[in-house]
Amino acid sequence: MNYFPDEVIEHIFDFIASHKDRNSISLVSKSWHKIERCSRKRVFIGNCYAINPERLIQRFPSLRSLTLKGKPHFADFNLVPHEWGGFVHPWIVALAKARVGLEELRLKRMVVSDESLELLSRSFSSFKSLVLVSCEGFTTDGLASVAANCRHLRELDLQENEIDDHRGQWLNCFPESSTALTSLNFSCLKGETNLAALERLVARSPNLESLKVNRAVPLDALTRLMSCAPQLVDLGVGSYENEPDQESFMKLMAAIKKCTELRSLSGFSEVAPLCLTAFYPICQNLTSLNLSYAAEIQGNHLISYFELQELRVFPSDLHDEEDNDTAVTEIGLVAISAGCPKLHSILYFCKQMTNAALITVAKNCPNFIRFRLCILEPNKPDHTTSQSLDEGFGAIVQACKGLRRLSVSGLLTDKVFLYIGMYAEQLEMLSIAFAGDTDKGMLYVLNGCKKMRKLEIRDSPFGNAALLADVDKYRTMRSLWMSSCEVTLGGCKRLARNAPWLNVEIINENENNDVMERNEEDEREKVDRLYLYRTVVGARKDAPPCVTIL
Amino acid sequence: MSPEEELQSNGSVASSTRNIVGVLKEHNYLGLSDCSSVGSSNLSGLADDDKATISLKATELTLGLPGSQSPARDTELNLLGPAKLDEKPFFPLLPSKDEMCSSSSHKNIASGNKRGFSDTMDKVPVYTEKNWMFPEAVVATQSVIKKEVAQNLPKGKLSTTNNSSSPPAAKAQIVGWPPVRSYRKNTLATTCKNSDEVDGKPGSGPLFVKVSMDGAPYLRKVDLRSYTNYGELSAALEKMFTTFTLGQCGTSGGTGKDVRNETKLKDLLNGKDYVLTYEDKDGDWMLVGDFSWEIFIGVCKKLKIMKGCDAIGLAAAPAPAPRAMEKSKMRA
Secondary structure, three states: OOOOOHHHHHHHHOOOOOHHHHHHHOOOOHHHHHHHHHHOOEEEEOOOOOOOHHHHHHHOOOOOEEEEEOOOHHHHHOOOOOOOOOEOHHHHHHHHHOOOOOOEEEEEOOEOOHHHHHHHHHHOOOOOEEEEEOOEEEEHHHHHHHHHHOOOOOEEEEEOOEEEOOOOOHHHHOOOOOOOOOEEEOOOOOOOOOHHHHHHHHHOOOOOOEEEOOOOOOHHHHHHHHHOOOOOOEEEOOEEOOOOOHHHHHHHHHHHHHOOOOOEEEOOEEEOHHHHHHOHHHHOOOOEEEOOOOOOOOHHHOOOOOOOOEEEEOOOOOOOOOOHHHOOOHHHHHHHHHHOOOOOEEEEEEOOOOHHHHHHHHHHOOOOOEEEEEEOOOOOOOOOOOOOOHHHHHHHHHHOOOOOEEEOOOOOOHHHHHHHHHHOOOOOEEEEEOOOOOHHHHHHHHHHOOOOOEEEEEOOOOEHHHHHOOHHHHHOOOEEEEEOOEOEHHHHHHHHHHOOOEEEEEEOOOOOOHHHHHOOOOOOOEOOEEEEEEOOOOOOOOOOOOEEEO | OOHHHHHHHOHHHHHHHHHHHHHHHHOOOOOOOOHHHOOOOOOOOOOHHHHHHHHHHHHHHHHOOOOOOOHHHHHHOOOOOHHHHOOOOOOOOOHHHHHHHHHHHHHHHHHOOOHHHHHHHHOOOOOOOOOOOOOHHHHHHHHHHHHHHHHOOOOOOOOOOOOOOOOOOOHHHOOOOOOOOHHHHHHHHOOOOOOOOOOOOOOOOOOEEEEEEOOOOOOEEEEHHHOOOHHHHHHHHHHHHHHHHHHHHOOOOOHHHHHHHHHHHHHHHHOOOEEEEEEEOOOOEEEOOOOOHHHHHHHEEEEEEEEHHHHHHHHHOOOHHHHHHHHHHHHO
16 A cells, blocks of 8 residues: 555545544554545544644644534533533634635534524535534524525534524525525424425425424425425424314325335424324335324334334323323333334333343344433332343343443343443443442443443442543543542542543532632542543633533 | 232231232223223233232232321321222223322332322322222321422432332432433423412413323323313314214214214213313312313313213212312312
8 A cells, every 4th residue: 555646545545434444544654644634524523622623623634524522411411510611612713714614514512602603604615514413502593694604505404402593584594596405404493484485495405305394384384395395305393283174184195195205204292193194104114203202192103113223212291200091111112122123223211111021122123223221210120020120231232232322220230230341342332320239330331341432320339449440441432421429539539640631520510619629638528420531632721610620 | 028928918908909909900001091991901012920910019019018107197098998999990090090009109119209199199088989999008108208208319329119218319309310301301391281380370371281082092282271161171172082083983084974973072072971081189080070160270180081981980979069178178
């Protein structure tokens, strides 16, 4: 390979897309490192504080697509203070300043402002794709500037963001000349939509494959949209409380029938049963079905979807726990595993579980990549045997050799972690809550799971011994989260001393900082929340007062 | 402590548990009540011995907490003699309650956070027919746990089952649990029942309650505040559940037959075949229509369109009004 000119090597590298592989290539030799970095178009940064924008741009001058993730996963559950961080603005400023030819920006759990969006829309003339997942801090005004200024916009995908809906006319801001849209998702917007503008936009976008509307788009509008976009592959519907009349229903069915490419459905908040039945004819082709917002749909309706690959079942009513008419149990999970052999990703909330059910599920679906089970009541044992669920989860990790993500729940001892450490060879992300007995549990995981990247633990009895046993392990991981565990301030300080390449963040929201400064000897003080991550740029400067970086 | 030992230890309760076992087996495990399900079981996924185990488990747990009766409760309790326990249940509709009780009594003892169940138990003295299967031991236990729950704060690992001496924290007080995104919670919350009833003042927002119907696979939700009287509610429900009853009538729902079907439905809903019931704040099922509309929307938590045969007990009970008065007296 050394006798090939650089351009040829670069061309060969073009075929290598995966981040992991490209990272590996860059380690082979200096010349490969240089060729790789100069030709690299897509960069994925799993933790925005692991690196800074200046160094990113320095290394990858040809950057076109950037993915950034901010807050840790448990921020989704209110465990991270609102002001913790994850601001995208400095990144956009730096990229704009360096005149990077940015075309795609994908953000998850980051703080985005209208100002950032405005700057983004004006700084990158080839900008094509904006994907925001679980972000916050902006309004529809920011969306308006993106729509208006990004002439080549192909993708605007807003997933579960907290957006202040000013009910403006942001959809109107797409110029009439904009016909390149392939994906439009505004399902998280809460306000009314300009239906006429939406229909015009969809009508002039022949390449539109993914359309996800918000609740406010009524059924007849949806029908019209589907009629002028029969090429849709991915559809997110709105909210349809009332049963449609005969005519509307027939029109809807006709429109659905024409969408022969449809493979993915979502939305369905407040859906009247008849509306759902209208989709039955195409359901056999579905590979992805997200009914997670549909409070009223019973799990047993899903077991006939043979092609189903991903499924999420959420608790139907978080306020009403006594509703046993619709209680989700292990029966549903077993039925799903039997009826959907192609299922590889599942998130399943339920009231109760048994080892027997999990063992059956493991037998039925050995192809799981993601298996997330949340039994609503912490520490709940197998309800038929009163035993822990160690054996059930053990069966899952043993059978599912490709398992990359796992969330465990229910009554669990150290044993389940022994199983995980022994069998979950591909596991990259593990979420633990109210589980385990001693430090051994955490150690089994840290020692056994070679590919572990993200470990997040809450309310489990793991302490300093587990935290400090193998500091170098954290070089191979993106981050570790521990909250309401047994680690102490002293343990964290020791870790920070031994690993200067780690940012060890202590989050103490309720107490003022006197606690931190006060008693240096009080190292036996238990740490409420610990978040540590590897980084090459040291302690960040934008941490709020409630966060202390050791 | 094996279930068998538990059964033998207490003679009077043993008979009730046998009845419990017998009755529970007859009901749909998932609590989907159906007049025709009495005597049959839809538990395809569950082995018979599992069902037995579940029933026995329920029994075991109800017996597992002796001597934990709160003195205040005794006066309110209508102590159920064994004779009562031998009665065939009037309310097959209460498989949901049964199941809730059997699994939640297990659950309550583990976590003590089943507020609704506790409230149901509070009502034992008055609604003996409905709650015949629950010995007072359970009632007292639940109320004890209920009291203690409020004071507990989550800290570290929760205790496991049968540990009533230190009941774990109520679920509601654990930060970030269950792990559902606040975005999603907020979205679902807009369609959930308005729960600002703390001081009894009606909120100005919508008041959604779930409506279920025996035999229907779907629940619906209605906003009680969008109606001004029972007539409007009734009309809206008829419209909503037309599809299901029409299905049961064996019609195809074609346009020509609409009028006739509507009439038939009205007869179905208003006649003997269906009654409209609601679950109130205390967890009791009552016939709709006793209170004035304003009071009704204040207390109604859920609606259920029941088959007439399931609601026999309700209809046969003493006039609801005095019962309601008693309830409000007790509440005060």
